[in-house]
Amino acid sequence: MLKIENLHVAYGGIQALRGISLEVPDGKIVTLIGANGAGKSTTLRTITGLVKAASGSIQWNGEELLGKSIDRINSAGIAMSPEGRRVFADLTVLENLKLGAYLRKDKPEIEKDLQWVYDLFPRLKERSWQLAGTLSGGEQQMLAVGRALMSRPKLLLMDEPSLGLAPLVVQDIFSIIREINRQGVTILLIEQNANMALKVADLAYVLETGNITLSGTGAELLANEKVKEAYLGKHRK
């Protein structure tokens, strides 16, 4: 279980997170919704170690993550599929996936996980020798997720996986999120597409200008008037 307490993060003088607290229980899908600049990406980036926190704590199964290096956090079982996919465009699909397992030494197990990722995303198997830059947006997103899974994470952080994808592809991505979760990976998802995110989420938090203003189950927030107004479009029937 991931437990964030009173986390403060600042960029220069700008407070990006003003003391947020949240929990991601094992085996669940938790989503963080909010407008641009609310601090969603900052939260994920702080968990991975890319961003340093000013104060607070991030406990992962009782172990403090703040101050740990990015590779240590990765080996502890936390991986991220970053915003904008960030696949290595001039490496092949297979090389991208192998890099996901960069810190692992257990060759036969890596091979097993490669098959697992190929089963989840058959398209990646077909294209394993293609350069990642030649894939479509949806395929690149699948690659970014597959690459993160190659470290065999217990917790997968997903930053805007639906960004810039066609509606049908977004459906695919969300059904894959469910599938990955069914196979035992805990997921912390941040999304602008609040409607989709709340539908898959067990738990949800609303982040506004660096503070958590609401929390509840996905269904509760989906029915909440304030959430409807701010994130789902007021006139939606």
Next chain:
Amino acid sequence: MREILPYIINGISVGGQYALIAIGYTLVYGILRLINFAHGDVFMVAGLVMVYATTALPMYIALPLVLAVTVLLGFLIERVAYKPLRNAPRMSVMISAIGVSYLIQNLAFYITGGVPQPVSTPIPWISNNVVVLGVSTKRVTLITPVLTILLVAVLVYLIKKTKIGMAMRAAAKDFEAAQLMGIKINSVISFTFVIGSFLAAVGAMLYFTNYPSVAITSGGMPGLKAFVAAVFGGIGSIPGAVVGAFIIGLCEELIKGIGYTTFSDAFTFALLIAVLCVKPTGLFGEKVTDKV
């Protein structure tokens, strides 16, 4: 043909020497987007160390020592002068590189007293004369291109097929995503400097064998020309640097061959300007997409 042949042989050899230096520029540029102005001076230091080491020590200790000292120097330059500036604007790192270049030259001035250090057949076997196709030349001239191609092949294998090579390619594209994979960026960058300095050291041993002395400014010209070769081939590209270096080496020597010896350096720099105007990305260069 008879008259031109020695120049071709020389040109290929000079090209090989440039290639060994040019790879250092292109590798570092590929990963840090930095023109490492100190690289030519690292090359000069390798020459100096060779002069000192080969006069004092037996060959089998002296040559590995040259490699080790040069590699260590490259590593230290990165750690001391570039790493603290990792998040600084690129211009600051470049200025730091220029500073390192002058620092090394002046340290060398202090050590040598400013006197060019004479090179007296440091590596006897490769300095011997041989006759090939009726042309008499030093053995090093023939060894250089072969050794260059061999080292480039090993390097390309390393980058294409090994895990650290894959990490280098990933880091060259996207620092942050590479870090998310658990790649230690600083180790990868250090490794890049180590490879670049190693090749420069090999280049220096081959290059200075053919020269009467090593002066503190001896790294300047070959360094600049290797840089031109890297730009000509497309900076960031290893095959580009190698091809560019061989073309420049050949052109220079052929120009000397037709009697315009004093024009040959000017040609190289005219080529640089022409390439930058006509095809700024060079022969094999990628489209410039600024790293964000």
